[in-house]
Amino acid sequence: MDFNYSPEDEAFRRQFRSWLEANLPKDRSENPVDSVRAEGEEGWQRRLKWHRTMHEGGWVGISWPKEYGGRGASLMQQMIYNEEMVRSRAPLLVNGLGIMLAGPTIIQWGTEEQKQRYVPKILSAEEIWCQGYSEPNAGSDIASLQTRAVEEGDYFIINGQKVWTSEAHHADWCILLCRTDPDLPRHKGISYLLVDMHSPGVTVRPLVQITGDSNFDEVFFEDVKVPRKNLVGQKNQGWQVAMTTLMFERAGVGGRRDLSAQVKELAALAKMVRRNGTTAWEDSSVRQKLAQFACEAEAFKYTAYRQLTRQLKGLPPGPEGSIIKLGTTELNLRMTNFAMELLGPYSQIDYRAPFAIDRGQWSYRMLASRGSTIAAGSSEIQHNIIGERVLGLPKG
Ligand SMILES: Cc1cc2nc3c(=O)[nH]c(=O)nc-3n(C[C@H](O)[C@H](O)[C@H](O)COP(=O)(O)OP(=O)(O)OC[C@H]3O[C@@H](n4cnc5c(N)ncnc54)[C@H](O)[C@@H]3O)c2cc1C
Numbered sequence: 364m365d366f367n368y369s370p371e372d373e374a375f376r377r378q379f380r381s382w383l384e385a386n387l388p389k390d391r392s393e394n395p396v397d398s399v400r401a402e403g404e405e406g407w408q409r410r411l412k413w414h415r416t417m418h419e420g421g422w423v424g425i426s427w428p429k430e431y432g433g434r435g436a437s438l439m440q441q442m443i444y445n446e447e448m449v450r451s452r453a454p455l456l457v458n459g460l461g462i463m464l465a466g467p468t469i470i471q472w473g474t475e476e477q478k479q480r481y482v483p484k485i486l487s488a489e490e491i492w493c494q495g496y497s498e499p500n501a502g503s504d505i506a507s508l509q510t511r512a513v514e515e516g517d518y519f520i521i522n523g524q525k526v527w528t529s530e531a532h533h534a535d536w537c538i539l540l541c542r543t544d545p546d547l548p549r550h551k552g553i554s555y556l557l558v559d560m561h562s563p564g565v566t567v568r569p570l571v572q573i574t575g576d577s578n579f580d581e582v583f584f585e586d587v588k589v590p591r592k593n594l595v596g597q598k599n600q601g602w603q604v605a606m607t608t609l610m611f612e613r614a615g616v617g618g619r620r621d622l623s624a625q626v627k628e629l630a631a632l633a634k635m636v637r638r639n640g641t642t643a644w645e646d647s648s649v650r651q652k653l654a655q656f657a658c659e660a661e662a663f664k665y666t667a668y669r670q671l672t673r674q675l676k677g678l679p680p681g682p683e684g685s686i687i688k689l690g691t692t693e694l695n696l697r698m699t700n701f702a703m704e705l706l707g708p709y710s711q712i713d714y715r716a717p718f719a720i721d722r723g724q725w726s727y728r729m730l731a732s733r734g735s736t737i738a739a740g741s742s743e744i745q746h747n748i749i750g751e752r753v754l755g756l757p758k759g
Contacts, residue, residue, distance in 0.1 A: 368439070465485060470482060572734065
C-alpha cells in the first residue's frame with residue numbers, strides 16, 4: 364500500500380476542491396447524511412438542483428467512461444472525490460441507485476441502443492432509478508423470486524410484487540428481476556428488465572420506516588407491458604446480470620463508510636452530556652469505549668485502502684467488500700446504541716422534539732442504523748460469505 368498521492372492526483376484534488384468552494388450551496392446542512400431525514404418534496408427538489416449543478420460541472424459519475432458522460436477518473440481520483448465531498452459537507456446527490464447500480468450494469472451488459480438511451484439521463488438525474496429485486500418471499504434468497512414476465516409478441520407482461528424498493532416513489536425506471544421460465548432451475552429462468560415506472564399497471568405504495576421516513580415502497584405490477592428491447596442480457600440468463608449489479612452495490616455500500624468522523628462527534632456528545640455531576644467524558648470507561656470505536660473505525664479505513672490497492676493492481680474485488688460492509692454497519696449500530704447510553708433518559712425524546720440533545724441526530728441515527736445492517740445483504744449473509752469464501756468453511 365502506498366499512501367502518497369501522485370502530483371496528478373493532488374492537482375485533481377485542488378481542482379475539485381476549488382470547484383466545490385465556488386459552487387456549494389451556502390445554506391447546506393451541518394451533516395448531509397442526516398439532512399435527508401424527513402426530507403419532503405422541498406428537500407428533494409433542493410438536492411435535485413444541487414445534483415444538476417454538479418452534473419453541469421462534470422462531477423457526477425466521474426469514474427464512468429468519457430463516452431458515457433463520465434470523466435474516466437481513476438480509482439484513486441474517485442476516492443479523493445469521495446473524501447472531498449465528505450470534507451466539504453456537500454449535499455448528497457440524488458439517483459444513487461441509478462449511478463451506483465443501473466448505469467454501471469447497463470454499461471457492462473446493455474446493447475449500444477440501451478446505453479445511448481438510458482445512461483446520459485441517469486447521470487443528469489433526468490430519470491431516477493430504483494432496484495426491484497426483493498419480494499415478500501425473496502430477500503436474502505433472491506433466487507426464489509416469483510414476479511412473472513410472460514413473453515407475448517414484442518412485449519413481456521409482468522405480474523407480481525416487489526418490496527423495500529428504495530426511492531420507488533421518485534423513480535421513473537426500475538431494474539427489475541422477473542421469472543421468465545418457472546420450469547428451469549431457480550437461478551436460471553430469471554430475466555433482467557428495464558421497466559418504465561409510469562407504465563399502466565404499476566402501483567407504488569410507501570412503507571413507513573422505524574425512523575418515520577418513507578424512503579422505500581412496495582411496488583405492484585399488474586399486466587404491465589414491457590417492450591422486449593428492454594431486456595438486458597439474454598432471456599433466462601438475468602442472474603449473471605443481477606450479480607453484476609450486486610457486485611457494484613457491495614463495493615459501493617462498503618467502500619463509502621469512514622466512521623472516524625462519527626467517533627469524533629460521539630466524543631463531542633460525551634463532553635456535552637452530564638452524569639454524576641460531571642460530563643460523561645470524565646468517566647474513563649466512556650473514553651475507553653470511544654477509543655475502541657476509534658481503533659475499529661481506523662481498521663476499516665485501512666481495510667478499504669487494502670481493497671483499493673487490490674483494484675489498483677487490476678485484481679477483482681476481494682472479500683474485503685463483505686468484511687467492510689459487515690464491519691462498518693455493525694460498528695455504526697454499536698456506536699449509535701452507545702450514544703443512547705450517553706443520552707440516558709433524553710434518548711427517549713423524539714428526534715424532532717425541540718429539547719432533543721444535539722439536534723436529535725443520535726436518536727435518528729440509532730433508528731436508521733438497523734436498516735443498513737440489512738440492506739445490500741444482511742449481516743448474517745455477509746457472515747456466510749466470509750465463512751465460505753475467506754475461511755473456507757463448509758456451506759451451512
Ligand atoms: C433500508 C433498506 C433499503 C432497501 N432497499 C432495497 C431496494 O432498493 N431494492 C431491493 O430490491 N431491496 C431493498 N432492500 C431489501 C433488502 O435487500 C432485504 O431486506 C435483505 O436482502 C433481506 O431480505 P429480507 O428482508 O427478505 O429478509 P430475509 O431474507 O427473510 O431474512 C430474515 C432473517 O433471516 C436471516 N437469514 C436469511 N437467510 C439466511 C441464511 N442463509 N443464513 C443465515 N441467516 C439468514 C437474515 O439475515 C435475516 O436476519 C432494502 C432493505 C433495507 C433495510
